[in-house]
Amino acid sequence: MKTGRIIKSISGVYRVDVEGEMYDTKPRGLFRKNKFSPIVGDVVDFEVENVTEGYIQHVHERKNEIKRPPVSNVDHLILVMSAVEPDFSTQLLDRFLVIAHSYHMRPRILITKKDLASIEMQQKVTQLLNVYEDMGYKTQFISINDDIEHVFAQWGDGLAVLSGQSGVGKSTLLNKYFPDLDIETQHISKALNRGRHTTRHVELFERTHGFIADTPGFSALDFDHIQKDELKNYFMEIHEYGESCKFRDCNHINEPKCNVKIEVEQGNITQFRYDHYVQLFNEIANRKERY
Template sequence: MPEGKIIKALSGFYYVLDGENIIQCRGRGVFRKRNITPLVGDYVEYEAENDKEGYVLSIGERKNDLVRPPVANIDQAVLVFSAMEPAFSTMLLDRFLVLIESKHIEPVICLTKMDLADDLKKLNAFIADYRKIGYTVVETSSETMAGLNSLEDYLTGKTSVFAGQSGVGKSSLLNAIRPDLALKTDEISSSLGRGKHTTRHVELIPAAGGLVADTPGFSSLEFDGIDVEDVSSCFPEMAELSSSCKFRGCIHINEPKCAVKQAVEKEEIPSYRYDHYLQFIEEIKERKPRY
């Protein structure tokens, strides 16, 4: 039975990459009966008499998957944030990081529009904070082409998802890496302060020796499936210190002799990271239970 990888899902069709061939397939009815939806990134078995009339027969086990964007078997998430237009937000970045960390996907922080930054000192301080935690941060500009070679090195041989707020320059970045793509980009909406949604579906695009998912932009994330007890493990600097807390299962809020709170007081953990942690905890506590 031939095998391949779904690289695009659109209007009920699944486009399966097998070697250098792309086969247009439909899903078997058995998937609907089992409430299973094939995702971009899935490894599948299929049958086809030609490259236009195939059927996906089975889906391989997934090592991970995301709901928004709907994509599976990701090696790393490139979290694209702009230095300006829209302004860099540590709160939004930390929301993305918590979601990605909860899925055990390696994050790469990519800053775009570095040529537009109006407060480099402040931005560089944030960059230093995230690098100290252990995150990879790549500084780029699609206008000057700065940093693109470094980003391409991270893409080689991997399946990556590009995700981030609308208008940060994901499509511009991919156009700079692969000019032949000519992906549509839009200006920032002056009334909303964010970009228009220019990507309408998820598709894996060959780029820099790997596959990249250009995904629909979105500006908010919900912590569905993440419990209060899970949040600290999604902050690497806190997870590292948890074993030094006096109480096992410490959630680093009211417990005495908490190593995380002590690190915050000593400014070893940025206070804004801890503030975001507390806000995320409250948000999860207030989440309405599902019945």
């Protein structure tokens, strides 16, 4: 019996890395019977059938899991956005942050294309990143000519997942770090101001301090797994100041004696963050009413 991590999954075959040795494995029928499928990132035990093949017997407990695209045991969730083409959006960033926290992951913010942004845009992005750094988020603002090895090294050990909308430069970063990969990239669609989907499946690539995954690009964020009453927990500063609200179940919308609203008025919670919270709260509330 060997133990390794699934680094790739195609057509029911799971490639498992065991300290640099690769095995193409298949799950036992027991998994199908229990309607459970291994996913990329899983640590598994498998029996070796021959030199490079085997059958998965056991999947270790996952410490976390992203549903779409499926990947597990993520140590660092890198939210990749661009300064321009597509333009940096705090609203989109806040939505990605909500998704990250809903999966119990502490994300890092990586902004690309600094070299393509005007001085004014660079200053604007830097000022906005300072807001997130004050909340405790780790941020990076990089140009394509920066030392990518150094950029990746700052994330620490373990599995790092690159996530973000298409066209922000995830595949470009990986191509620079792994020149032999030649991952497909596409130009930004001017009409949609976003890239078209290029990455088709999740795959882990070995880096100096662990693994890195490029996930399929997506522009529509799915909040179906989040209840409206949970949302306040995924805005860090709103959760913190909400502890002092008069009512424990305060959602910081129309409730009386809401400390969060007071902190917004006093400038301790940034207005745009609160506005994004209210907008997303209403979206989730209306969705639940429809169903």
